[in-house]
Amino acid sequence: MAISSDDSQHKPSELSTSSPEKLTGFEWWRRSLAYRTGLGLNEQEQKQYEHDYTAKNLPDMCKSCVEGRDWMLQYSPTVIFMMDHVRKLGGNLNVTNINCDVCDDTKGGGFHPEMGILLCSNWIRNKWQLEDILAHELVHAYDYLKFKVDLTNLKHHACTEIRASMLSGECRIFNEIKKTGLGNFGSKFQTCVRRRAVLSVQANPNCSGPEEAQRVVDTVWQSCFNDTRPFEQVYR
Incomplete structure:
Protein backbone atom coordinates (compact mmCIF):
# COMPACT_ATOMS: atom_id res chain seq x y z
CA MET A 1 0.00 0.00 0.00
CA ALA A 2 1.30 3.42 -0.83
CA ILE A 3 1.16 6.57 1.20
CA SER A 4 0.00 9.58 -0.80
CA SER A 5 -2.67 12.23 -0.85
CA ASP A 6 -5.32 9.69 -1.83
CA ASP A 7 -3.69 6.74 -0.03
CA SER A 8 -5.39 4.12 -2.20
CA GLN A 9 -4.37 0.49 -1.84
CA HIS A 10 -2.91 -1.35 -4.83
CA LYS A 11 -0.96 -4.57 -5.15
CA PRO A 12 2.12 -4.70 -7.40
CA SER A 13 0.64 -7.63 -9.31
CA GLU A 14 -2.39 -5.59 -10.40
CA LEU A 15 -0.61 -3.95 -13.33
CA SER A 16 -2.81 -2.59 -16.08
CA THR A 17 -2.12 -1.85 -19.73
CA SER A 18 -4.97 0.64 -20.04
CA SER A 19 -4.26 3.93 -21.78
CA PRO A 20 -3.06 6.73 -19.43
CA GLU A 21 -6.29 8.73 -19.70
CA LYS A 22 -8.20 5.77 -18.23
CA LEU A 23 -5.93 5.43 -15.23
CA THR A 24 -6.23 7.23 -11.93
CA GLY A 25 -3.30 9.44 -10.99
CA PHE A 26 -2.12 6.98 -8.39
CA GLU A 27 -2.48 4.01 -10.74
CA TRP A 28 -0.43 5.75 -13.43
CA TRP A 29 2.32 6.47 -10.92
CA ARG A 30 2.25 2.94 -9.50
CA ARG A 31 2.48 1.46 -12.96
CA SER A 32 5.25 3.89 -13.92
CA LEU A 33 7.37 2.88 -10.94
CA ALA A 34 6.70 -0.78 -11.62
CA TYR A 35 8.04 -0.42 -15.13
CA ARG A 36 11.08 1.53 -14.04
CA THR A 37 11.99 -0.86 -11.24
CA GLY A 38 11.12 -4.01 -13.20
CA LEU A 39 8.75 -5.36 -10.55
CA GLY A 40 6.17 -7.80 -11.90
CA LEU A 41 6.61 -6.98 -15.58
CA ASN A 42 5.94 -8.95 -18.71
CA GLU A 43 6.90 -8.04 -22.27
CA GLN A 44 3.46 -6.70 -23.19
CA GLU A 45 3.38 -4.34 -20.21
CA GLN A 46 6.89 -3.07 -20.96
CA LYS A 47 5.95 -2.22 -24.56
CA GLN A 48 2.73 -0.53 -23.43
CA TYR A 49 4.59 1.66 -20.97
CA GLU A 50 7.28 2.65 -23.46
CA HIS A 51 4.53 3.83 -25.82
CA ASP A 52 2.66 5.75 -23.10
CA TYR A 53 5.85 7.27 -21.70
CA THR A 54 6.85 8.63 -25.11
CA ALA A 55 3.35 9.97 -25.73
CA LYS A 56 3.38 11.93 -22.45
CA ASN A 57 6.81 13.46 -23.23
CA LEU A 58 7.74 13.01 -19.58
CA PRO A 59 11.47 13.75 -19.88
CA ASP A 60 10.77 17.38 -20.86
CA MET A 61 7.89 17.87 -18.43
CA CYS A 62 9.84 16.50 -15.47
CA LYS A 63 13.22 18.10 -16.14
CA SER A 64 12.96 20.79 -13.46
CA CYS A 65 11.64 18.23 -10.96
CA VAL A 66 14.59 15.93 -11.61
CA GLU A 67 17.02 18.82 -11.25
CA GLY A 68 15.38 19.85 -7.98
CA ARG A 69 15.43 16.28 -6.68
CA ASP A 70 19.12 15.90 -7.48
CA TRP A 71 19.91 19.25 -5.84
CA MET A 72 18.05 18.28 -2.66
CA LEU A 73 19.74 14.89 -2.46
CA GLN A 74 23.09 16.65 -2.56
CA TYR A 75 22.51 19.83 -0.56
CA SER A 76 19.32 19.77 1.57
CA PRO A 77 20.19 19.15 5.24
CA THR A 78 16.74 17.70 5.95
CA VAL A 79 16.72 15.38 2.94
CA ILE A 80 20.30 14.23 3.51
CA PHE A 81 19.54 13.59 7.19
CA MET A 82 16.42 11.55 6.42
CA MET A 83 18.13 9.63 3.61
CA ASP A 84 20.88 8.66 6.04
CA HIS A 85 18.41 7.40 8.63
CA VAL A 86 16.44 5.44 6.02
CA ARG A 87 19.68 3.77 4.94
CA LYS A 88 20.53 2.92 8.55
CA LEU A 89 17.23 1.05 8.74
CA GLY A 90 18.03 -0.95 5.62
CA GLY A 91 16.17 1.21 3.12
CA ASN A 92 17.53 1.65 -0.38
CA LEU A 93 16.22 4.93 -1.77
CA ASN A 94 18.17 6.69 -4.52
CA VAL A 95 17.71 8.38 -7.89
CA THR A 96 16.52 5.10 -9.42
CA ASN A 97 13.44 4.88 -7.20
CA ILE A 98 12.82 8.54 -6.28
CA ASN A 99 10.98 9.42 -9.48
CA CYS A 100 9.44 12.51 -11.01
CA ASP A 101 6.24 11.98 -12.97
CA VAL A 102 3.00 13.66 -13.98
CA CYS A 103 0.10 13.00 -11.60
CA ASP A 104 -3.56 13.29 -12.49
CA ASP A 105 -4.57 13.88 -8.87
CA THR A 106 -3.82 17.10 -7.01
CA LYS A 107 -1.06 15.77 -4.79
CA GLY A 108 2.61 16.48 -4.36
CA GLY A 109 3.92 12.96 -4.08
CA GLY A 110 3.65 9.49 -2.61
CA PHE A 111 5.57 6.61 -1.08
CA HIS A 112 5.29 2.92 -1.94
CA PRO A 113 7.25 0.39 0.19
CA GLU A 114 8.33 -1.66 -2.82
CA MET A 115 8.52 0.96 -5.55
CA GLY A 116 9.91 4.05 -3.86
CA ILE A 117 8.95 7.72 -3.87
CA LEU A 118 6.96 9.72 -6.38
CA LEU A 119 7.39 13.47 -6.89
CA CYS A 120 4.49 14.97 -8.87
CA SER A 121 6.25 17.40 -11.20
CA ASN A 122 3.07 19.06 -12.46
CA TRP A 123 1.99 20.05 -8.94
CA ILE A 124 5.37 21.20 -7.59
CA ARG A 125 5.80 24.97 -7.95
CA ASN A 126 9.45 25.32 -6.91
CA LYS A 127 12.36 23.38 -5.48
CA TRP A 128 11.58 24.44 -1.90
CA GLN A 129 8.14 22.87 -2.13
CA LEU A 130 9.85 19.83 -3.63
CA GLU A 131 12.11 19.70 -0.57
CA ASP A 132 9.11 19.61 1.76
CA ILE A 133 7.38 16.91 -0.30
CA LEU A 134 10.50 14.76 -0.53
CA ALA A 135 11.11 15.12 3.21
CA HIS A 136 7.46 14.18 3.87
CA GLU A 137 7.77 10.98 1.84
CA LEU A 138 11.11 10.15 3.47
CA VAL A 139 9.40 10.30 6.88
CA HIS A 140 6.88 7.77 5.57
CA ALA A 141 9.75 5.56 4.40
CA TYR A 142 11.45 5.87 7.79
CA ASP A 143 8.22 5.05 9.64
CA TYR A 144 7.55 2.05 7.42
CA LEU A 145 10.98 0.62 8.20
CA LYS A 146 11.17 1.65 11.86
CA PHE A 147 7.63 0.99 13.04
CA LYS A 148 6.30 -1.55 10.52
CA VAL A 149 3.48 0.75 9.49
CA ASP A 150 0.34 -1.03 8.28
Whole structure:
Protein backbone atom coordinates (compact mmCIF):
# COMPACT_ATOMS: atom_id res chain seq x y z
CA MET A 1 0.00 0.00 0.00
CA ALA A 2 1.30 3.42 -0.83
CA ILE A 3 1.16 6.57 1.20
CA SER A 4 0.00 9.58 -0.80
CA SER A 5 -2.67 12.23 -0.85
CA ASP A 6 -5.32 9.69 -1.83
CA ASP A 7 -3.69 6.74 -0.03
CA SER A 8 -5.39 4.12 -2.20
CA GLN A 9 -4.37 0.49 -1.84
CA HIS A 10 -2.91 -1.35 -4.83
CA LYS A 11 -0.96 -4.57 -5.15
CA PRO A 12 2.12 -4.70 -7.40
CA SER A 13 0.64 -7.63 -9.31
CA GLU A 14 -2.39 -5.59 -10.40
CA LEU A 15 -0.61 -3.95 -13.33
CA SER A 16 -2.81 -2.59 -16.08
CA THR A 17 -2.12 -1.85 -19.73
CA SER A 18 -4.97 0.64 -20.04
CA SER A 19 -4.26 3.93 -21.78
CA PRO A 20 -3.06 6.73 -19.43
CA GLU A 21 -6.29 8.73 -19.70
CA LYS A 22 -8.20 5.77 -18.23
CA LEU A 23 -5.93 5.43 -15.23
CA THR A 24 -6.23 7.23 -11.93
CA GLY A 25 -3.30 9.44 -10.99
CA PHE A 26 -2.12 6.98 -8.39
CA GLU A 27 -2.48 4.01 -10.74
CA TRP A 28 -0.43 5.75 -13.43
CA TRP A 29 2.32 6.47 -10.92
CA ARG A 30 2.25 2.94 -9.50
CA ARG A 31 2.48 1.46 -12.96
CA SER A 32 5.25 3.89 -13.92
CA LEU A 33 7.37 2.88 -10.94
CA ALA A 34 6.70 -0.78 -11.62
CA TYR A 35 8.04 -0.42 -15.13
CA ARG A 36 11.08 1.53 -14.04
CA THR A 37 11.99 -0.86 -11.24
CA GLY A 38 11.12 -4.01 -13.20
CA LEU A 39 8.75 -5.36 -10.55
CA GLY A 40 6.17 -7.80 -11.90
CA LEU A 41 6.61 -6.98 -15.58
CA ASN A 42 5.94 -8.95 -18.71
CA GLU A 43 6.90 -8.04 -22.27
CA GLN A 44 3.46 -6.70 -23.19
CA GLU A 45 3.38 -4.34 -20.21
CA GLN A 46 6.89 -3.07 -20.96
CA LYS A 47 5.95 -2.22 -24.56
CA GLN A 48 2.73 -0.53 -23.43
CA TYR A 49 4.59 1.66 -20.97
CA GLU A 50 7.28 2.65 -23.46
CA HIS A 51 4.53 3.83 -25.82
CA ASP A 52 2.66 5.75 -23.10
CA TYR A 53 5.85 7.27 -21.70
CA THR A 54 6.85 8.63 -25.11
CA ALA A 55 3.35 9.97 -25.73
CA LYS A 56 3.38 11.93 -22.45
CA ASN A 57 6.81 13.46 -23.23
CA LEU A 58 7.74 13.01 -19.58
CA PRO A 59 11.47 13.75 -19.88
CA ASP A 60 10.77 17.38 -20.86
CA MET A 61 7.89 17.87 -18.43
CA CYS A 62 9.84 16.50 -15.47
CA LYS A 63 13.22 18.10 -16.14
CA SER A 64 12.96 20.79 -13.46
CA CYS A 65 11.64 18.23 -10.96
CA VAL A 66 14.59 15.93 -11.61
CA GLU A 67 17.02 18.82 -11.25
CA GLY A 68 15.38 19.85 -7.98
CA ARG A 69 15.43 16.28 -6.68
CA ASP A 70 19.12 15.90 -7.48
CA TRP A 71 19.91 19.25 -5.84
CA MET A 72 18.05 18.28 -2.66
CA LEU A 73 19.74 14.89 -2.46
CA GLN A 74 23.09 16.65 -2.56
CA TYR A 75 22.51 19.83 -0.56
CA SER A 76 19.32 19.77 1.57
CA PRO A 77 20.19 19.15 5.24
CA THR A 78 16.74 17.70 5.95
CA VAL A 79 16.72 15.38 2.94
CA ILE A 80 20.30 14.23 3.51
CA PHE A 81 19.54 13.59 7.19
CA MET A 82 16.42 11.55 6.42
CA MET A 83 18.13 9.63 3.61
CA ASP A 84 20.88 8.66 6.04
CA HIS A 85 18.41 7.40 8.63
CA VAL A 86 16.44 5.44 6.02
CA ARG A 87 19.68 3.77 4.94
CA LYS A 88 20.53 2.92 8.55
CA LEU A 89 17.23 1.05 8.74
CA GLY A 90 18.03 -0.95 5.62
CA GLY A 91 16.17 1.21 3.12
CA ASN A 92 17.53 1.65 -0.38
CA LEU A 93 16.22 4.93 -1.77
CA ASN A 94 18.17 6.69 -4.52
CA VAL A 95 17.71 8.38 -7.89
CA THR A 96 16.52 5.10 -9.42
CA ASN A 97 13.44 4.88 -7.20
CA ILE A 98 12.82 8.54 -6.28
CA ASN A 99 10.98 9.42 -9.48
CA CYS A 100 9.44 12.51 -11.01
CA ASP A 101 6.24 11.98 -12.97
CA VAL A 102 3.00 13.66 -13.98
CA CYS A 103 0.10 13.00 -11.60
CA ASP A 104 -3.56 13.29 -12.49
CA ASP A 105 -4.57 13.88 -8.87
CA THR A 106 -3.82 17.10 -7.01
CA LYS A 107 -1.06 15.77 -4.79
CA GLY A 108 2.61 16.48 -4.36
CA GLY A 109 3.92 12.96 -4.08
CA GLY A 110 3.65 9.49 -2.61
CA PHE A 111 5.57 6.61 -1.08
CA HIS A 112 5.29 2.92 -1.94
CA PRO A 113 7.25 0.39 0.19
CA GLU A 114 8.33 -1.66 -2.82
CA MET A 115 8.52 0.96 -5.55
CA GLY A 116 9.91 4.05 -3.86
CA ILE A 117 8.95 7.72 -3.87
CA LEU A 118 6.96 9.72 -6.38
CA LEU A 119 7.39 13.47 -6.89
CA CYS A 120 4.49 14.97 -8.87
CA SER A 121 6.25 17.40 -11.20
CA ASN A 122 3.07 19.06 -12.46
CA TRP A 123 1.99 20.05 -8.94
CA ILE A 124 5.37 21.20 -7.59
CA ARG A 125 5.80 24.97 -7.95
CA ASN A 126 9.45 25.32 -6.91
CA LYS A 127 12.36 23.38 -5.48
CA TRP A 128 11.58 24.44 -1.90
CA GLN A 129 8.14 22.87 -2.13
CA LEU A 130 9.85 19.83 -3.63
CA GLU A 131 12.11 19.70 -0.57
CA ASP A 132 9.11 19.61 1.76
CA ILE A 133 7.38 16.91 -0.30
CA LEU A 134 10.50 14.76 -0.53
CA ALA A 135 11.11 15.12 3.21
CA HIS A 136 7.46 14.18 3.87
CA GLU A 137 7.77 10.98 1.84
CA LEU A 138 11.11 10.15 3.47
CA VAL A 139 9.40 10.30 6.88
CA HIS A 140 6.88 7.77 5.57
CA ALA A 141 9.75 5.56 4.40
CA TYR A 142 11.45 5.87 7.79
CA ASP A 143 8.22 5.05 9.64
CA TYR A 144 7.55 2.05 7.42
CA LEU A 145 10.98 0.62 8.20
CA LYS A 146 11.17 1.65 11.86
CA PHE A 147 7.63 0.99 13.04
CA LYS A 148 6.30 -1.55 10.52
CA VAL A 149 3.48 0.75 9.49
CA ASP A 150 0.34 -1.03 8.28
CA LEU A 151 -1.89 1.39 6.38
CA THR A 152 -4.92 -0.84 6.72
CA ASN A 153 -4.73 0.22 10.37
CA LEU A 154 -6.09 3.78 10.48
CA LYS A 155 -4.17 4.59 13.66
CA HIS A 156 -0.92 3.68 11.92
CA HIS A 157 -1.90 5.81 8.95
CA ALA A 158 -2.85 8.79 11.10
CA CYS A 159 0.38 8.60 13.07
CA THR A 160 2.70 8.55 10.08
CA GLU A 161 0.77 11.41 8.46
CA ILE A 162 1.01 13.50 11.63
CA ARG A 163 4.73 12.86 11.81
CA ALA A 164 5.35 13.48 8.11
CA SER A 165 3.58 16.85 8.12
CA MET A 166 5.24 17.83 11.38
CA LEU A 167 8.81 16.84 10.47
CA SER A 168 8.93 17.71 6.77
CA GLY A 169 8.65 21.48 7.18
CA GLU A 170 5.52 21.77 5.05
CA CYS A 171 3.58 23.18 8.00
CA ARG A 172 6.18 25.70 9.14
CA ILE A 173 4.53 28.82 10.49
CA PHE A 174 5.90 31.10 7.76
CA ASN A 175 4.13 29.00 5.11
CA GLU A 176 0.87 29.09 7.03
CA ILE A 177 1.04 32.85 7.49
CA LYS A 178 1.34 33.27 3.73
CA LYS A 179 -1.74 31.09 3.26
CA THR A 180 -3.99 32.23 6.11
CA GLY A 181 -2.62 35.50 7.51
CA LEU A 182 -1.49 36.31 11.06
CA GLY A 183 -4.62 35.22 12.90
CA ASN A 184 -4.35 32.40 15.47
CA PHE A 185 -0.58 32.59 15.20
CA GLY A 186 0.16 30.22 18.08
CA SER A 187 -1.95 27.36 16.73
CA LYS A 188 -1.08 27.54 13.03
CA PHE A 189 1.49 24.75 13.07
CA GLN A 190 -0.68 22.23 14.88
CA THR A 191 -3.74 23.19 12.83
CA CYS A 192 -1.86 22.53 9.59
CA VAL A 193 -0.51 19.17 10.76
CA ARG A 194 -3.92 18.05 11.98
CA ARG A 195 -5.70 19.19 8.82
CA ARG A 196 -3.30 17.35 6.53
CA ALA A 197 -3.47 14.18 8.61
CA VAL A 198 -7.28 14.15 8.64
CA LEU A 199 -7.49 14.66 4.87
CA SER A 200 -5.07 11.83 4.20
CA VAL A 201 -6.75 9.37 6.56
CA GLN A 202 -10.12 10.34 5.15
CA ALA A 203 -8.92 9.17 1.71
CA ASN A 204 -7.95 5.74 3.06
CA PRO A 205 -10.38 3.15 1.62
CA ASN A 206 -10.72 1.67 5.12
CA CYS A 207 -11.99 4.97 6.52
CA SER A 208 -15.76 5.57 6.60
CA GLY A 209 -15.52 9.34 6.26
CA PRO A 210 -14.43 12.68 7.77
CA GLU A 211 -15.80 11.95 11.22
CA GLU A 212 -13.86 8.71 11.61
CA ALA A 213 -10.71 10.32 10.21
CA GLN A 214 -10.95 13.13 12.76
CA ARG A 215 -11.60 10.69 15.58
CA VAL A 216 -8.60 8.51 14.69
CA VAL A 217 -6.27 11.51 14.39
CA ASP A 218 -7.47 12.78 17.78
CA THR A 219 -6.83 9.35 19.32
CA VAL A 220 -3.15 9.18 18.32
CA TRP A 221 -2.43 12.91 18.27
CA GLN A 222 -0.58 13.38 21.53
CA SER A 223 1.84 10.47 21.20
CA CYS A 224 2.53 10.92 17.48
CA PHE A 225 2.81 14.71 17.49
CA ASN A 226 5.35 14.50 20.31
CA ASP A 227 7.43 11.83 18.57
CA THR A 228 10.11 13.69 16.59
CA ARG A 229 12.35 10.71 15.75
CA PRO A 230 14.84 10.73 14.09
CA PHE A 231 15.09 14.48 14.82
CA GLU A 232 15.89 15.69 18.32
CA GLN A 233 13.38 18.52 18.02
CA VAL A 234 11.21 20.33 15.48
CA TYR A 235 11.74 23.94 14.43
CA ARG A 236 8.43 25.51 13.48
